[in-house]
Each structure stands twice: as structure tokens, then as C-alpha cells.
Amino acid sequence: MLVGRESEFAKLAEGVQRAHEARGAALVVRGEAGIGKTALLADLERCAAGVQVLKAHGVESESTLAYAGLTELLHPVLHLLPRLPQRRRTALEAALGLGHEQVNDPFGAYAATLSLLAEAAEDRPVLALVDDAHLLDAESANALRFSARRLANDPVCIVLAMRTGEGIDFESSGFAQVALSGLSPEAARAVLGAVSPEVLHQLHGGTGGNPLALRELARLLSPAQLQGRDRLPDPLPVGPAIARAFGARIEALPEPTQSALVIAAADESGLVVNTARALRMRGLALEDLDVAVAVELVALEDGRLAFAHPLIRSTAYRRAAPSARRDAHLALAEAMREDPPSRARRAWHLASATIEPDEHIAAELERVATDARTRGAPAVAGRALEVAARVTTPGSVRVRRLLSGAAAHHQAGQPTHAVALLDAAMAEIDDPLARADAQRLRAQVITFHGGSAPIRALLIDEAARVELHDPTRAAVLRLDAAMASMMMGEPLEAERLAEQAWPQVRDTPLFRPFAALAVGTARILRGDGARGLPLLEEAIAYVERGDFWALGPYGGQMFMAELTAGRATTAVARSERAAERLRAEGMLSALPAALFSIAWARMTIGEWQGAEEAANESLAIARDVGQRALEIEPMSLLAWLAGVQGRFDEGRALVATALEQGTAHGVDSIRTVGGWVLGRLELSAGDLEAAAATLEEVGRFSLERGMEAPAIAPWAQDLAEVLIRLGRHADAEATLRVLERQARKTQIDESAFAGALRCRGLIADDFDGSFQASLERHEQVPDPFERARTELCFGERLRRAGRRAEARVVLRAALATFERLGAEPWARRAHAELAGSGERARRRTPDTAxxxxxxxxxxxxxxxxxxxxxxxxxxxxxxxxxxxxxxxxxxxxxxxxxxxxxxxxxxxxxxxx
Missing domain, CATH: 1.10.10.10 (Winged helix-like DNA-binding domain superfamily/Winged helix DNA-binding domain)
Structure with a gap:
């Protein structure tokens, strides 16, 4: 075992033990360069018994090769691919370059990675070790992050070694961090050997206990210096200067060896055959590296070349002149000319070898991007197109490559890179149509990774610019702006923009489905369900007949629009069919929206357990695919369920988080939905004053923004009831008039009429007619919770009117529903009313299910x-x-x-x- 790393090793060994117990483990070893991460992983591999070890090593040059890290890691278990479901197998084979089918969504490969690791663990526990994981290609890193979250019940332990502050954030995905700091003075003595106490103190303080720095000092200092007889160098060659120490060792080598090291450092594949060919092309030989092997700078064995430490590689490369580095890459590219499997690697070497525009190199990189796309590696595609643009002469071709690279980075969830390429393209675009397309893409990037407010103005301005050149493009931009307005909670503005665009695109087959969705949804939100629903139905039918992506990034909105129109039952069926298809095809990026629609529809029809399942899954997958804006809605729904079931603190915390994220992402529509959820929670908790204050604010915001669809957040009926119970009858009457107006206007939402009639029953002298009419409306709406609320209110009034026998009938029905749903605070109210009516009702013991x-x-x-x-x-x-x-x-x-x-x-x- 490594000296001084006993506690860190114990944490890793515990992870291996968890794998033996089928409990799964995922750990990240983080520390600075030279701190001992590689040695710790090697020690773990030596000591781990009874496991199959899978290994990979992040390499900087391979971070631009699709799934390079995953290919290395999974190679020993690829014989298990036939065990995977066919779609998973196809996705992974495409990703690893083993198949010919095209896979556009990388999450299919991520899910297949999970499946393959699980299959491998069926035979023996798996220990997956990845060194320098901060240098992994993005798709490989994301596949491991996705898999680790879901292997908690499998005999799999994943250990990654990464530099502090570099690479993607694995810790937020459940990886436990093992932080490596410097060695203790006692452990440092073991590294240095014979050394005086005073020198030990100086060297330990100067290196911070970094093992690599200590070893290099032990090599560089004389025995007399280590014993304290001679003065130490001032300053010590440690910290950033350790590279200079490596440089001094390299500089002492023969000139041919130094030149050979530059070529070896440029070829991070580690394949000796490539290095040897490149050396011969420059009049050098593999034997020129023998001196470097002798002084333990590099090692040659089993056809591979490895540097003793990454800092030695980078020092050998960086100390060379830029022209020498470019020549090394050119030599490697020439060496790979006759090797088709190395085509992508050769393209990157050619790109590193030039500083001038070169269409041949740019075209090669574009082919690399095309291949990466077909393998579900958009991050690699984006990087290849970015570099291709760099070596392309300014003009329309360069602009096209910049825009394509931005689109790939957007798909990969890398908004910063996407925006940077869009900025570069905008600086060169002189075609107004290309500019419009670029701005539309920018809007999509910001929508999913930023906020809606800035993009609406951008889209409207761009629509005005392109109007004279292409009215259809202008109309589509306005439709995008309309969708942004809906996210901003501004249906009035959404309707204006959508209606302005509609005449221009309604007869254009390519854009009509999207236009029908935007216009139909805007009309429904504005309360015009009679004119909005037919268009919405048209958009849904188009998607169900063909491509889910026909509505672009807004496909998931169609089911929620249907719910807004009061069509919960059909929305459940349609969104479940869509989710089933998305699952089968591994299209995780589109799944959160469909799952949330299922959750909301199930909540509406009283299937609360199913609603909670779907909302939790929607939230988890939205986090997995980096769609932070799509986390907001399922959090709100889970808060609603927590509130009506009596978990008030949990609900308030969820609403607070949803509102905070909504503000951060410009999703101001959460102020209506989230505010209503909080108001309903306070009503459930019996805090009428808090409920009134919250719901009144929701009402002001919604009415100011033109929200006239009562189904999206029925704040008015809740507020009216709260105000009645507070004795504020004049305010309640004003709220009821708003609700009744909305119900009449929408024409398609029976729940609004039912809620209005329930509230009328609470204040009417002759209340029977209002409640009976409300219950008749409930017959048309599959929402058992709202019906039970009406029965509870009816029973309360019957009991207070002295009609106890009649009260007991409706109160029993309300209590049964509340208990079945788990609506604990509402069940308590119904039970108390029944007791007040003279009936000693027993509370139901919840089923174990x-x-x-x-x-x-x-x-x-x-x-x-x-x-x-x-x-x-x-x-x-x-x-x-x-x-x-x-x-x-x-x-x-x-x-x-x-x-x-x-x-x-x-x-x-x-x-x-």
C-alpha cells in the first residue's frame, strides 16, 4: 500500500467491497498534478481481488475523438453486447464505431453503457478505473456519469481520477469525492530517503507534500544537500517550476532524443507503430528514445509508448518551438496516411500542423464531424466543426461550419461553446436569411440553457429585419417569440405574435404544424378554447402520424396545451404513447416533457401515485440531460402533491426551488403555477391568511399577463373559497365574477364551472341548487379530488343547516375519496365534519401499498x-x-x-x- 495514503485507500477499498455486496459505488479521486492519483488507482487494482478490472485513460488529444474513452474502457466486455436489447446494442455499436446504423441521440449510448456494465457484473463484480478522467471526451464522461447514478444495486465500482477543478462535475451525480492532499512529513521522508530533519521541513513546506515534486527533488539534489551539508537551491524547483525541472532533464538528453520526444509527445495515442513511422519520416529512429527510457522519462513495452507522468509529456511538447510542434503533427499525419482507422486522428494532427486556411483539412474535419453525429457524439462534432471553421477562408462556407458547430454544441448541452460560435458567425454573416437562422438557433440555445426574456426581443427584432427578404422566416421567428412569451407567463403577447404570424405560414406544409401548435396554445391560454382546440388537435395528429420532432423543440408542449384545454383523459393516453416511443428509441432528451405531461394529467384524474412516479422520473431525466429549465414543472407538481397530502415543509421547499429556478431561467409562467401550488398548500394547511395573500398575487400577475385559462392554475376558485372563509365576501364576489367570466369564455373547461358553482354554494342562501349543479359538472370532469372538495363544502353547509342525515351522505363520499388519494389534511376536515354530524366514522388504515x-x-x-x-x-x-x-x-x-x-x-x- 502507498505510504501516507492509508485513509484514502480505505475509502476506495470500501467502494470495491460495496461492489462485492452488490451495492454499487462511484468515487472521484481529485488532486493536483503529481499528487499520486495514478499511483493510488494502480494500488487499488493490485489489491482488488475477485473483480474484473476495466481501465481507461483520458488523453487530451483523444478528447476530440468520439467515445474514445468508452471504447477503451468497455473493450474487454464487448463480447457481451448480444445480451443487450437490440436498440441498446445498436446505439452502443454505433457510438463505438462497431456498427453502421445512425444514432442521433447520445443518450441511447449512455443507456447502453449502463446495460453493458450491468451485464458484465452478472459474471463478476466490476471495478472500472479511469485515470485522467478530466481529459475524457464529453460523451464518454457523460455515459459514465449517467450509468453510475443507476448502478446502486449492482456489483459495480467506478473510480475516476481527475485534477482538482477540471473536467465535468461528477460529484453532483452521486460520485463520492476522495480528495488527495499533500503527504505528511513522515510519509515525505519515506519518499525522499535519507534526509536531515531541517531539509525535510524545508522540502515538505516547499512542495506541500506533493509526491512527484518530492521525488524530483530527491533526484535533482545532491546527497550533501539532502543531508543539510550544502545549501539548497533558492528558490526550490517546485510548484509551477517543477516543469522547468523536467525541462532540465530533457535538455540534458542528446538532440535526436529531444526531437524524438516532441513527436512522441504529439502522438498521445501511445501506439509505437505510429511514432516509429513519424520518426523515420524525419530521419530519426525509435532507438533515439532509448536514452529517455534509460532515465525513466518514458517506457516502451507491448507496442505502446508511455511517459512516466503527464507533466513530462506536456513539458517535452511545450518546450519545443511552435514550428517544431507543427512539424511533429505533420509527420504523424503523414505516418497515418495509409491507415483508414486513423482517419479522424490524422485529421486532428493535420489541423494542429497548420496555421493557415486549408480547405482540404477543413473538409476532413467536417467528415469527422459527420461521423461523430452519426455515432451520437455531438460534442465531438461541434469541436471538429469549430476547428474546421478556423482553417476555412472567411465566407459562406466558414459561416455554415460555424453554425453547424453551434448546433452540435447545443445538442451536446454546451451552450457557452454554441454561443461563441454563433458570435463568430454573426461577425461574418452578410446574408439576412443566414442571419435569421443563426438568431433562431441562438434563441433555442438560450431557451434551454438560459432564459426566455432576452430571446423574445431578439426574435422580434430579427423577424423585422428579415421580413422583406423572406416573410415566412419572419413568421417562424415570431412563432418562436410567441412560445418564449408563454414560458414568460405572457399569453397576451404570445397571442399577438402567433396571430400575426399565422396568415403567413398556415398554408406552408413545412411550418403549419408548429404554427398550429403556437396559435392553438396561445388561444387556449387566452381562454378561447373553441378556436384554439381544433388547431391543437391538428398539431397533435400530425405528430402522432409521423415525426415527434415535427414541432421542433416544442413537441412536449402539445400535451400540456391539451391539459390546459381540460382534456386530461386524452392527454394521458397520448403522452403515454409518446413516452413509450421515446423510451424505445432511447430519446431521453425529449422524455422529460412527455413524462411531465403524464404526471399532470394523472394528477388531474386522481391517479396521484402514477403522477408522483412520472414527475420524479421527469425531474431525474431532466437533470441527467442538462435541461435545467425543464426541472421546474415537475418540482411544482411534486410540491402540489406534498401540500395536499400534508407534507407542508417539503412542499414549500420544492415551490421555493421551482420559483428560484424559474426566475433564473426566465420561466415566469412558474409565478402562476408555482404561486397557485403554494396557495393551495396553505389552504390545505389551514393558513387562510397566507393562502389569500399568495393567491391574490397570483391572480394579479395572471390577469395582467392575459392568462384566461382556468385549468392551467385554478387560482380563482381557491381564492374565492379562502376569501369566503375569511369573511371577505365582497372580494370573493369579485374573484367569482372573474372565474365565471373565464368559464364562459373558454367554453371547454367544465372544471371552472364546477369550481365557480361550488363557491356560489358556499355563500348562497339557497345553496342546494349550486352544489347540485356543481356535482353535475364534476360528472364531466375526471377529477375526484375536486369533486370531493365540493362534497365536503356541501356537507359542511348541510350540517350547519341542521340537515345532518343528508350531510353524512356527501361527507362519507368526500372522506372516502380523500383517504384513497392520501389527501390527509382534507380527510381530517371531512372526518371532523362527519363527527360533527353525529357519525363516529373510523379512519381508514392506509393499505401497505x-x-x-x-x-x-x-x-x-x-x-x-x-x-x-x-x-x-x-x-x-x-x-x-x-x-x-x-x-x-x-x-x-x-x-x-x-x-x-x-x-x-x-x-x-x-x-x-
Missing amino acids: DRLTPQERQVAALVARGATNREAAATLFVSPKTIETHLSHVYRKLGVRSRAELAHRLAAGSTDG
């Missing part, structure tokens, strides 16, 4: 429908072991022993909540 977690319920439902563990795992993007673990919990909690019993239990409806 109510204690299933959302994911356990998902697993139970899939298995009950006949899915195998592997099929369920593929559907939920987890491993079969995770399914097995959840299923064992389900069996125990429900008291069943077989899949048949489980199916019967679920069919009986005992888990319905």
Missing part, C-alpha cells in the same frame, strides 16, 4: 403487465439488478410471492392512490 416508493410502483406495474426484469430495466433506464431489488421490496411490502399474485393485487386496485 401506499408505502411503496414511486419507483417501486413503476416496477410493480411493469412486471404485473408481463415485463421481464431486463425489459423493465430497459424501460426505466436502470439495471436489471435494480429492478430485482425494487421487486423484492414490492413483494415484501405487499405480501405477495409471485408475479401472478402481484398482477392480481394490482388488478384489484389496492395500490391505486
Whole structure:
């Protein structure tokens, strides 16, 4: 075991032990260069028994090669590919360059990586070690991050070594951090050997205990200096100056060896055959490196060349003149000319060898980008196009490459890179049509990774610029601006923009579906459901007949628009079909919106457990794919469920986070939805004053922005009830008039009429008619919670009117619904009213199924429908072991022993909540 690393090693060994126990582990070893990360991983590999080790090494030059790190890591287990579901296998084969099918969404390869690691762990526990993980290509890093979150129940331990402050953030995805600091003075003595106490103190203080720096000092200093008999150099060659120490060692080598080291350093593939060819082309030989091998700067074995430390490689490369570095890359490119598998690597060497525009090199890089796209590696494609543009003469071709690179970076979730390329393109664009396309792309980047407010003005301005050149393009830009206005919670402005664009695009087949969605949704939000719903239906039908992406990045909005129109039942069916298709195709980036639509629709029709499952999954996948703006809606829904079920602190925390993120991303529509959720929560908690204050603010904001669709956030009916209970009848009457106007205007939302009639029943002297009319409206709306609220209010008035027997009938119905849903605070109110009516009702003991977690319920439902563990795992993007673990919990909690019993239990409806 390494001296001085006992505690850090113990943490890694614990991770390996967790893998042996099928509990999974993921760790990141972080520290500065030379601190001992590589040695610690090697020590772990030597000491780990009974595991199969998969290894990869991040290399700077390979960060521009699609899935280079993943290819190296998974190579020993590729024989297990036939075990994967066909779509997963196809996605991973395409990503690793083993197949010929085109895969556009990288998340299919990420999910397949998860599946392959899980399959490998079926044979023996897996220890995956990745050194210099900060240098991994983006797709490989994301595949590991995605997989590690879902291997908690598998015999897999993933350990990454990374420099402090570099690489992507693995820790936020559940990786435990093992931070390496300097060695203790005692451990430093073991590295230095014979050294006086005073010198030890100086060297330890000067190096901070960095093992590499200590070893280099022990090599550079004389025995007399180490013993304190001679003075030490001042300053010590440590810290940033350690590269100078390496430089001094290299400078002492023969000139041919120094030149050979530059070529070896430029070829980070480590393949001796490439280095040897390049050396011969420059009149050098592999034997020129023998001296460097002798002084332990490099090692040559098994056909590979390795530098003793990355800092030695970078020093050998950086100390050479720029012209020498370019010549080294050119020699390597020439050496790879006859090697087709090295075509991408050769293109990058050619790019590093030139500082002048070169169309041949640019075209080669564009081919690299095309290949990366087909393999689901948009980050690599974006980088290749970025460099291709750098070596392209200014003009339309360069602009095209910049815009294509920006689009690829956008797909890869790299908005900063995308915006930088867009800025570069805008500086050269003189074609107004190309400019409009660039600005539209900029708007999409900002929408998903920034905020909506700045892009609406951008889109409107660009539409005015391009109007004379291409009215259709101008109209599409205004439709985008309309969608941005909806995210900003401004349906009035959205309607204006959409209606302005509609005449120009309604007869254009390419854009009509998107226009129908934008115009239809804007009309529905403005309360004009009669004219909006037919257009929305047209957009949905178009998508269901063909391509989910026909509506561009707004496809997920169509189901929510249908819910806004009061069509919850059909929205559930349609969004579930879409989600099933997206799961099958591995299109995770489109899944959060579809899952949220399922969640909201299920909440509306009283399937709260299913709503919670879908919302949690929507939230998790939105985080996985980097769509921070799409985390806001599922958080709001989970807050709503927490509030009506009595988990008030949890609900308030979720709403606060949703509102904060909404503000950060310009999604001001959360002020309506999130505000209403908070108001409903305070109503559930019985804090009427807080509920009134919150809901009044929601009402002011919504009405000012032109929100006339009561279904999107029925604040008015909640506010009216709160004001009535506070005795503010005049204010309640004004609120009721707003609600009744909206109900009449929309014409398609029975729930608004039902809510208005319920509130009328609370204040009318002859209340029976209002409540009965409300219950009749509820018959048209599959929302059991709202019906139960009406029954509760009706029962309250009947009891206070002395009609106790009649009150008990409706109160029993309300209590039964609240208990079935788990609406604990509302059930308490109904129980208290029943007790007041003279009935001693017993509270229902929750079924054991109510204690299933959302994911356990998902697993139970899939298995009950006949899915195998592997099929369920593929559907939920987890491993079969995770399914097995959840299923064992389900069996125990429900008291069943077989899949048949489980199916019967679920069919009986005992888990319905």
C-alpha cells in the first residue's frame, strides 16, 4: 500500500467491497498534478481481488475523438453486447464505431453503457478505473456519469481520477469525492530517503507534500544537500517550476532524443507503430528514445509508448518551438496516411500542423464531424466543426461550419461553446436569411440553457429585419417569440405574435404544424378554447402520424396545451404513447416533457401515485440531460402533491426551488403555477391568511399577463373559497365574477364551472341548487379530488343547516375519496365534519401499498403487465439488478410471492392512490 495514503485507500477499498455486496459505488479521486492519483488507482487494482478490472485513460488529444474513452474502457466486455436489447446494442455499436446504423441521440449510448456494465457484473463484480478522467471526451464522461447514478444495486465500482477543478462535475451525480492532499512529513521522508530533519521541513513546506515534486527533488539534489551539508537551491524547483525541472532533464538528453520526444509527445495515442513511422519520416529512429527510457522519462513495452507522468509529456511538447510542434503533427499525419482507422486522428494532427486556411483539412474535419453525429457524439462534432471553421477562408462556407458547430454544441448541452460560435458567425454573416437562422438557433440555445426574456426581443427584432427578404422566416421567428412569451407567463403577447404570424405560414406544409401548435396554445391560454382546440388537435395528429420532432423543440408542449384545454383523459393516453416511443428509441432528451405531461394529467384524474412516479422520473431525466429549465414543472407538481397530502415543509421547499429556478431561467409562467401550488398548500394547511395573500398575487400577475385559462392554475376558485372563509365576501364576489367570466369564455373547461358553482354554494342562501349543479359538472370532469372538495363544502353547509342525515351522505363520499388519494389534511376536515354530524366514522388504515416508493410502483406495474426484469430495466433506464431489488421490496411490502399474485393485487386496485 502507498505510504501516507492509508485513509484514502480505505475509502476506495470500501467502494470495491460495496461492489462485492452488490451495492454499487462511484468515487472521484481529485488532486493536483503529481499528487499520486495514478499511483493510488494502480494500488487499488493490485489489491482488488475477485473483480474484473476495466481501465481507461483520458488523453487530451483523444478528447476530440468520439467515445474514445468508452471504447477503451468497455473493450474487454464487448463480447457481451448480444445480451443487450437490440436498440441498446445498436446505439452502443454505433457510438463505438462497431456498427453502421445512425444514432442521433447520445443518450441511447449512455443507456447502453449502463446495460453493458450491468451485464458484465452478472459474471463478476466490476471495478472500472479511469485515470485522467478530466481529459475524457464529453460523451464518454457523460455515459459514465449517467450509468453510475443507476448502478446502486449492482456489483459495480467506478473510480475516476481527475485534477482538482477540471473536467465535468461528477460529484453532483452521486460520485463520492476522495480528495488527495499533500503527504505528511513522515510519509515525505519515506519518499525522499535519507534526509536531515531541517531539509525535510524545508522540502515538505516547499512542495506541500506533493509526491512527484518530492521525488524530483530527491533526484535533482545532491546527497550533501539532502543531508543539510550544502545549501539548497533558492528558490526550490517546485510548484509551477517543477516543469522547468523536467525541462532540465530533457535538455540534458542528446538532440535526436529531444526531437524524438516532441513527436512522441504529439502522438498521445501511445501506439509505437505510429511514432516509429513519424520518426523515420524525419530521419530519426525509435532507438533515439532509448536514452529517455534509460532515465525513466518514458517506457516502451507491448507496442505502446508511455511517459512516466503527464507533466513530462506536456513539458517535452511545450518546450519545443511552435514550428517544431507543427512539424511533429505533420509527420504523424503523414505516418497515418495509409491507415483508414486513423482517419479522424490524422485529421486532428493535420489541423494542429497548420496555421493557415486549408480547405482540404477543413473538409476532413467536417467528415469527422459527420461521423461523430452519426455515432451520437455531438460534442465531438461541434469541436471538429469549430476547428474546421478556423482553417476555412472567411465566407459562406466558414459561416455554415460555424453554425453547424453551434448546433452540435447545443445538442451536446454546451451552450457557452454554441454561443461563441454563433458570435463568430454573426461577425461574418452578410446574408439576412443566414442571419435569421443563426438568431433562431441562438434563441433555442438560450431557451434551454438560459432564459426566455432576452430571446423574445431578439426574435422580434430579427423577424423585422428579415421580413422583406423572406416573410415566412419572419413568421417562424415570431412563432418562436410567441412560445418564449408563454414560458414568460405572457399569453397576451404570445397571442399577438402567433396571430400575426399565422396568415403567413398556415398554408406552408413545412411550418403549419408548429404554427398550429403556437396559435392553438396561445388561444387556449387566452381562454378561447373553441378556436384554439381544433388547431391543437391538428398539431397533435400530425405528430402522432409521423415525426415527434415535427414541432421542433416544442413537441412536449402539445400535451400540456391539451391539459390546459381540460382534456386530461386524452392527454394521458397520448403522452403515454409518446413516452413509450421515446423510451424505445432511447430519446431521453425529449422524455422529460412527455413524462411531465403524464404526471399532470394523472394528477388531474386522481391517479396521484402514477403522477408522483412520472414527475420524479421527469425531474431525474431532466437533470441527467442538462435541461435545467425543464426541472421546474415537475418540482411544482411534486410540491402540489406534498401540500395536499400534508407534507407542508417539503412542499414549500420544492415551490421555493421551482420559483428560484424559474426566475433564473426566465420561466415566469412558474409565478402562476408555482404561486397557485403554494396557495393551495396553505389552504390545505389551514393558513387562510397566507393562502389569500399568495393567491391574490397570483391572480394579479395572471390577469395582467392575459392568462384566461382556468385549468392551467385554478387560482380563482381557491381564492374565492379562502376569501369566503375569511369573511371577505365582497372580494370573493369579485374573484367569482372573474372565474365565471373565464368559464364562459373558454367554453371547454367544465372544471371552472364546477369550481365557480361550488363557491356560489358556499355563500348562497339557497345553496342546494349550486352544489347540485356543481356535482353535475364534476360528472364531466375526471377529477375526484375536486369533486370531493365540493362534497365536503356541501356537507359542511348541510350540517350547519341542521340537515345532518343528508350531510353524512356527501361527507362519507368526500372522506372516502380523500383517504384513497392520501389527501390527509382534507380527510381530517371531512372526518371532523362527519363527527360533527353525529357519525363516529373510523379512519381508514392506509393499505401497505401506499408505502411503496414511486419507483417501486413503476416496477410493480411493469412486471404485473408481463415485463421481464431486463425489459423493465430497459424501460426505466436502470439495471436489471435494480429492478430485482425494487421487486423484492414490492413483494415484501405487499405480501405477495409471485408475479401472478402481484398482477392480481394490482388488478384489484389496492395500490391505486
